[in-house]
């Protein structure tokens with residue numbers, strides 16, 4: 001009798017293990033759902049950047065929250081649009097009606113996608129550890145200070161200096177130090193594990209925002225007709241606009257979407273070639289202009305073509321305008337106005353290079369005054385020890401950081417998740 005029971009228990013255990021293994025394998029292979037617009041705030045494991053979800057996408061056609069300049073902190077005494085500019089900001093501007101629209105070229109649609117695109121879920125795993133430079137600068141020293149027990153004024157000064165050196169900015173630093181002081185004494189924190197928990201909580205709360213982090217890159221319906229989501233990608237030269245446009249196209253194609261790329265960077269001929277290469281890799285069509293063509297015209301034609309062919313999203317790569325040249329910045333505003341004769345712009349992604357620190361922040365201010373930025377992409381976070389710039393950029397612009405670039409590889413673009421990010425910084 002007992003041997004029958006033993007046999008029964010063994011068989012039950014074997015069946016259970018087989019079910020668990022099958023379940024795990026199926027879960028690993030599962031693709032991301034396009035419908036899910038989740039704000040994933042899971043507690044990641046292992047101290048690495050463990051963004052657990054895919055890149056959240058939302059349909060276009062929805063309004064972005066407003067964040068007027070006067071509501072933003074830290075702008076007093078800082079450069080603004082028109083400073084150091086060749087053309088005064090109140091000079092007469094051309095109207096949309098003056099725009100002449102030369103022909104744009106439609107590149108032959110690429111054949112089938114030439115290469116396999118990694119599913120977003122799998123690639124998140126690959127990006128673990130790319131924030132190690134920021135981690136050593138930020139997490140290691142902060143935890144060393146806070147975990148040491150009762151802090152005297154000199155130690156608090158060191159905490160402040162560490163935050164400032166990691167590019168969090170004065171206002172954010174003061175707020176964080178104040179909250180840390182309150183929480184550590186209120187909870188009578190004694191151990192370094194407790195100190196880590198408090199620090200994690202305070203930093204994550206500081207990064208929270210009312211704005212949605214989903215990228216509005218899914219189609220919607222206007223008057224019963226399918227309308228592609230229109231995404232403008234803007235930023236200063238070399239920040240990674242073209243690369244980000246290409247990476248985002250891969251995410252959308254990997255999730256079953258159809259994409260058209262607009263090469264409105266007619267300033268630099270190589271940029272259109274670069275974009276075309278990205279398009280060929282995912283089998284997407286490109287609309288590009290003749291060299292020196294009006295960027296607004298190319299953007300207009302790209303969106304028109306996207307509407308006519310019924311793609312899910314049109315991603316427009318714009319020229320990297322120097323933010324001190326008011327005339328050139330006006331042109332970016334014009335691109336948006338001209339595009340909107342065709343379809344509403346759903347997302348304006350401002351690409352900022354995290355390695356440029358305060359300079360990147362100044363660029364962000366100017367762009368935000370010229371064009372309604374709806375999301376930030378912070379690139380090259382893998383190449384800097386100053387990941388704290390995320391805090392400042394978001395606080396100042398009141399616009400969520402939606403994506404982060406963590407490498408030069410085609411799939412090194414990750415969704416920004418505050419909890420996972422802070423966890424990676426703290427190690």
Ligand SMILES: Nc1nc2c(ncn2[C@@H]2O[C@H](COP(=O)(O)OP(=O)(O)OP(=O)(O)O)[C@@H](O)[C@H]2O)c(=O)[nH]1
Pocket residue numbers: 235236237238239240241242243244265268271319320379380381382383404405406407408412
């Ligand atoms: N390490 C790292 N490099 C990146 C990242 N994103 C882009 N880059 C690199 O940055 C360089 C500039 O990228 P581009 O995409 O050409 O920049 P751009 O803003 O389009 O530049 P312009 O066309 O001149 O306006 C390239 O060498 C990219 O590989 C990132 O997240 N990490």
